[in-house]
Amino acid sequence: TYSWNSLVAAFAQKGDLERARMVFDRMPEQSVVTWTVMVSGYAQHGCLDEAAALFESMPNKDAPTSSWAWNALIAGFGELGDLQSARRLFDAMPVRDIASWNSIITGYAENGCLDDAKSLFDAAEEQNIVSWNSMIRAYSRNAEVERARGVFDRMPGRDTVSWNVMIAAYLQHGSLDPAKDLFDLSPQRDTVTETAMVYGYAQAGHLAVSSAIFESMKEKDSVAWNVMIVAYAQNGFLAEAAEVFDRAPRRDVACWNSMITANAKNGDLERAVEMFERIPSRDCASWAVMISGLGQSGLSRDARRVFSSLDLEGWRPD
């Protein structure tokens, strides 16, 4: 079952829910983990109808081990902004764990209901470090950076994510100096911390600092590479962006999409289209950037033509 679960999880993570479901249906026996993988796979990709339908037929929903599937659904509805459904599930579930509370808290916070988020945080019988990190994020998300910092200072212990959330909070509000102070103080940094800094400085137009941090990074994942591409592109350095793109050891689809956007904005539609055609595997955003790139350039006829070819490749416009 373990190996089958891994396979289902692998497909689900890729967003290939059809294949995930096929394995799910065909495997010899499912465990609670299998169900959680499949339900959360749907939920994380915005397919809440499928997630809820599958959850309906899940056995032993009242068992404590089923809370992960409940939580996945709650988080999914929260992300979609369907707080009513999220809350209904939260109220209905027989055994709530901390992640259940954190899921509903995040749901409210991400949809502008900061007071509800705070009340639930206070109402929870216990909080873990994720709860605290979620509250930092909640305040940051709702433009309350000082309160976010208050939570950060007050919380009982901090992990790398705590530091990352707080640093990102400052960066997202353009407060580079406090961000840098925390960055320098942070006991442990990871790729997320550094990438956030690269992006934050680039957004503020400090490309030299941005690229210096990027080049100093030991581990550059595909997000980091993409951030550097975007950093150059958004500051008008298309050639440098292309150079980073060429240098990247592994280009994921987001890097391609960024280059398409960059070229389109630069007026080089030919190059944009050429790259679009060369993408190893297109995702939803690839189509979106290509269509809007053409549309922005006044080539609405071409945009419509690309749009019409969506379904030919099995895509459904959203």
Added chain:
RNA sequence: UGCCAUCUUGUUUCCC
């Protein structure tokens, strides 16, 4: 020196 699952942090999809 590789990971079966839920909740919190960085990137591409108006402008910058």
